[in-house]
Amino acid sequence: MAEDRDSAKAAVSELHRRISGAFDVFDHESNHTVDVREIGTIIRSLGCFPTEAQLHDVITEIEEEEPTGFIRFERFLPTMSRILLEHRFRPVPEDLLLQAFEVLDQQKKGHLDPEELTRYLTQEGEPFTQEEMEEMLSAAVDPDKNLIFYKDFVSVMTVDDPW
Numbered sequence: 001m002a003e004d005r006d007s008a009k010a011a012v013s014e015l016h017r018r019i020s021g022a023f024d025v026f027d028h029e030s031n032h033t034v035d036v037r038e039i040g041t042i043i044r045s046l047g048c049f050p051t052e053a054q055l056h057d058v059i060t061e062i063e064e065e066e067p068t069g070f071i072r073f074e075r076f077l078p079t080m081s082r083i084l085l086e087h088r089f090r091p092v093p094e095d096l097l098l099q100a101f102e103v104l105d106q107q108k109k110g111h112l113d114p115e116e117l118t119r120y121l122t123q124e125g126e127p128f129t130q131e132e133m134e135e136m137l138s139a140a141v142d143p144d145k146n147l148i149f150y151k152d153f154v155s156v157m158t159v160d161d162p163w
Contacts, residue, residue: 012081019080022046023073032073036063039071046080048089051126058083094158101150111147114140 022045026034034042039062040055050058062075083089104120105112114137121128121136128136140153 019077033070036069036071049091050089094154098154111149117148
């Protein structure tokens with residue numbers, strides 16, 4: 001029983017160390033605060049991939065009553081610990097992402113045109129910004145053929161689920 005408790009304490013300690021390390025990368029003033037605009041990057045660096053709406057909800061939860069534009073570590077740590085322990089915002093599995101691209105590729109060519117993908121991702125669902133599209137296309141488009149070979153792109157884009 002005591003061994004289980006020690007093991008749980010060690011796991012939580014390791015979790016807190018990971019969260020602290022990710023937070024510290026963006027704590028440029030070393031004052032245990034980060035710019036609120038960095039929270040999404042910090043959360044994603046810990047293997048969680050919330051939607052923009054979910055990210056907004058997390059930020060609302062950890063912000064001060066009077067938002068300052070900064071998030072304090074002591075407010076971030078318990079929320080992020082809970083998110084990680086509950087396995088929330090898990091990455092989309094590779095096969096599911098591949099299926100999404102296959103739905104868009106109605107002729108089953110194995111590739112999409114950048115313009116076609118841009119149209120889908122900026123006009124449907126949770127739309128990408130122009131900056132997000134440019135960043136994604138810079139990684140996705142084959143420079144020789146000006147096409148997105150989505151099987152290759154999905155394998156580069158996905159991460160191993162840390163859970």
